[in-house]
Amino acid sequence: MTMIFTKPVFIFGFLVLLANALPAQTTSLNGAWKALVDPAGVGDWRQVWLEDKPQHKTDFFEYSFTGAPVLKVPGDFNSQRCELTYYEGTVWYKKQFNYTLQHGKRLFLHFGAVNYAADVYLNGSKLGSHEGGFTPFQFEITGKVKAGANALVVKVNNIRHTDGLPGYGYDWLNYGGISRDVELTERAGTYIEDYSIQLKKDGLHTVAGRVQLNGIQPAQHITIRIPELNLVYKTQTDEKGMAGIEFSAAFTLWSPEMPKLYKVVIESETDTVVARVGFRCIEVKGNKILLNGKPVFLKAVNIHEENPYKGARAWSKQDADLLLNAAKELGCNLVRLAHYPHNENMVKEAEKMGLMVWSELPIYQHIQFADSAVRAKMGTMLEEMVRRDKNRCGVVIWSLSNETYPGTPNRTEALVALTQQCRALDSTRLITHVTNTQRYQNNTFDVWDPLYQSCDFISLNEYIGWYVPWQGKPADTKWKLVCPEKPVFISEFGGEALYGSHYGKTDEAAYFTEAYQAKIYTDQLQLFNTVPNLCGVCPWLLFDYRSPARMNPVYQQGYNRKGLLSDKGEKKRAWYLMHAYYQQKK
Numbered sequence: 207m208t209m210i211f212t213k214p215v216f217i218f219g220f221l222v223l224l225a226n227a228l229p230a231q232t233t234s235l236n237g238a239w240k241a242l243v244d245p246a247g248v249g250d251w252r253q254v255w256l257e258d259k260p261q262h263k264t265d266f267f268e269y270s271f272t273g274a275p276v277l278k279v280p281g282d283f284n285s286q287r288c289e290l291t292y293y294e295g296t297v298w299y300k301k302q303f304n305y306t307l308q309h310g311k312r313l314f315l316h317f318g319a320v321n322y323a324a325d326v327y328l329n330g331s332k333l334g335s336h337e338g339g340f341t342p343f344q345f346e347i348t349g350k351v352k353a354g355a356n357a358l359v360v361k362v363n364n365i366r367h368t369d370g371l372p373g374y375g376y377d378w379l380n381y382g383g384i385s386r387d388v389e390l391t392e393r394a395g396t397y398i399e400d401y402s403i404q405l406k407k408d409g410l411h412t413v414a415g416r417v418q419l420n421g422i423q424p425a426q427h428i429t430i431r432i433p434e435l436n437l438v439y440k441t442q443t444d445e446k447g448m449a450g451i452e453f454s455a456a457f458t459l460w461s462p463e464m465p466k467l468y469k470v471v472i473e474s475e476t477d478t479v480v481a482r483v484g485f486r487c488i489e490v491k492g493n494k495i496l497l498n499g500k501p502v503f504l505k506a507v508n509i510h511e512e513n514p515y516k517g518a519r520a521w522s523k524q525d526a527d528l529l530l531n532a533a534k535e536l537g538c539n540l541v542r543l544a545h546y547p548h549n550e551n552m553v554k555e556a557e558k559m560g561l562m563v564w565s566e567l568p569i570y571q572h573i574q575f576a577d578s579a580v581r582a583k584m585g586t587m588l589e590e591m592v593r594r595d596k597n598r599c600g601v602v603i604w605s606l607s608n609e610t611y612p613g614t615p616n617r618t619e620a621l622v623a624l625t626q627q628c629r630a631l632d633s634t635r636l637i638t639h640v641t642n643t644q645r646y647q648n649n650t651f652d653v654w655d656p657l658y659q660s661c662d663f664i665s666l667n668e669y670i671g672w673y674v675p676w677q678g679k680p681a682d683t684k685w686k687l688v689c690p691e692k693p694v695f696i697s698e699f700g701g702e703a704l705y706g707s708h709y710g711k712t713d714e715a716a717y718f719t720e721a722y723q724a725k726i727y728t729d730q731l732q733l734f735n736t737v738p739n740l741c742g743v744c745p746w747l748l749f750d751y752r753s754p755a756r757m758n759p760v761y762q763q764g765y766n767r768k769g770l771l772s773d774k775g776e777k778k779r780a781w782y783l784m785h786a787y788y789q790q791k792k
Contacts, residue, residue: 229478230397235301235358235388238276241283242269244296254298255327255359271300279388280318282381283362285518292754294380299360305390306353312393312421313351315358316344318386318521318549322370325361337583338371339364339385340546340568341590360384369580371587372570376545377766378510379752381519386549394477396421396447401472402596403430403451404634405485410498412454413485419447419474431471443474459498460484460599462539465560467599484557484599488636490662493739495636495693497562497602504695504742505788506540506564507533507770511548514749514773520548526555532748532771534559536781537788542697542744545570545608547591557600565595566605566640569621573607576615584624592631601635604628608640609667618657625660640697642667649678652686653694663693663741670733671726672701672715680732693741696734700746701726703780704761705772718761723768724779731787745784749773 242254254269277283283290283297307313317324321339325332329352333345364382366374399420406414417428424447430439435455443449458466467482487498494501509529513520520529529552533541541561543552546568556563567587574580588606595601606624610617621639628637638661645652651668658664664687670676687694701715703723710717713725727745734740750769756762765773770781 229480231392233303233305233390233392235303235390236279237301239279239384240271240274240300241277242271242274242298242300243283243290243293244298245293247296249296249298249361255332255361256330257300257357257359271298274300277383279384280386280521281383282321282385282519283383284379284381285516292379294365294382296361296363296365297383299362299384301358301388303356303358303390304354305351305356307348307351308392310395312346312348312395312397314344314391314393315347316342316387316389316391317384318342318388320360320362320384320386321364321380321382322366323363324384327359327361329357338568338587338590340548341587342386342594343590344391369574369577369583371573371580371583372545372568373572373574375572376568376570377753377755378512378545379754381512383519385519386521394421396423396426396474397477398472398474398479399447400593401479403470403472403481403483404597404599405457405487407487407489407633410459410487411457412452414450414452416451417441417443417449417472417474419443419477421447421476423476426475429471429473431473432468433471434468457485460486460557461498462560462562465558465600467557481597483597486599486602488562488602488634490636490693493691493693493741495663495741502539502741503791504540504562504744505538505791506542506742506744507536507538507784508542508544508698508744508747509533509548509552510544510747510749510751511546511552512749512751514751514769514771514775517752517773521551523551523555526551529748530556530559530561532775533561535785536748536770537785540564540602540742540744542566542605544747547594550594553595553598553601557598561600562603563595563598563601564603564605565591565601566608567591569607569610569624571609571611573610573614573617575610575617575620581616581620581623584620585627588624588628589631592628596632596634603636603638604632605638605640605665609642610639612643612655612657621657622660636662638663638665638695640665640667642698644668646670646674646677648684649676649682650684650686654686654688656688658689658692661689661692663695664689665695665697667698667746668696669699669701669746671729676729680729681735683733683736685736685738687738690738692739694737694739695741696737696743698744698746699726699730700768700780702762702767703778704767705750705774705776705778707761718758718767720779724783727780727783731783745770745780749775 400418402415542564712721
């Protein structure tokens, strides 16, 4: 594509914003929504979104939002009504709102996420559909919103599908509902649709990126300001609304020790975006991961998007603070947000706290890679994940799959193609796939999966001591790596323990004792000393979490008990072992 630029100009000083280039106006639609539970799936043929009213004495309808109970948005429906605890099916949501759109402006209806499938209707007309429970989507409603009262209806369905992402088999509660923020965003007629502002892959001072406009005035002057640095950069978009950007400055680089964020103002002639952006460089050189040119050991923990005290899907800043503060107390510098992209509050608050973020796609076991529709969904979810967080410097790793199997038809080819797509979308972060396909024989790990050829580093889940017995002394473990030159990250390990369980035989797994879990961790810490090119470890996981597949009535009670903390925040013995390990690991 041919780019048209003005000569870049740096001006030191602060300039007044253009009068007509005002930031977007946002109106929240969070709060109480009327809700109809539809376990029989009859709402479509009854056209619930129209909500017809009786016209004659003999008219009646077997549904109505009038008098319907309410559900809170954001929020999952499973934790709000006890009869919906394990419900997988359709719920219809309705919200009425008043709006008057300013002349010359455009209006967008934005959803942070809906799990899993959503059909959206405004004033009786369908806006569109979205599939995928953990990434944002929006519809333009400029010509469809009415001055005054409007009715918004959303059909939400969290039923699992063989061709879904994830598919049928996964180890967490399938929270359904409108689980993240819903907003109306009023934009200029030609607005800043997208931008990318991050350091070049191999640089510590040079920013490279782009700005994309959307509207009938695509060719405009663009100004980027970082007031704290007295920096102003100017360029110009081409006839397609695109402008490449590149400039250098003496940035204070973002790191866990110094999580520096700058106010960045992006102006076109008709629109303004204000963001908080940090600058850092993450890369692999040889067998090490470097942050800002220096080796870093990733002291991580796995986190599910669940508030353990509420037993509900986490979504708010308060939820994020609870989870992330627990990770900080453990001594972490990275959080693996498993096994799907978490909400924006988690990413933003982690960045502020100095926690690096591992963001992951829900390509998790049993995926039908031979299905072309599934591969298309993978690509769409990748684009949605990268688009949302590509300017969040705290996000340092894109993880594109977890525990997939080479014997699945088209698996390796599909994931290699996805990796190539990710590199084309964003070259500033590390890319990995997590596997558990390694062989363990004669106290030797054979890490052979060909998928690692396309990764920046090796990530593997191993549960030696829990699902697989030790075959020798942990300190005598041997390794054979398919890519011996690459860093190795232990992305999952651990075992289950019910907090306070000290009875029965503490050397037998069946009693779920803290002592048995602690012994697993003691052995694992010895194993880590044998791992070639070890760049980090990540216990599974921070808190016990809800999982219907965990049916032991005494010890599990519908929870995966591998947490270092109980669902009430109580510290198990293994927590102290990991805390001590991270304290001494520099």
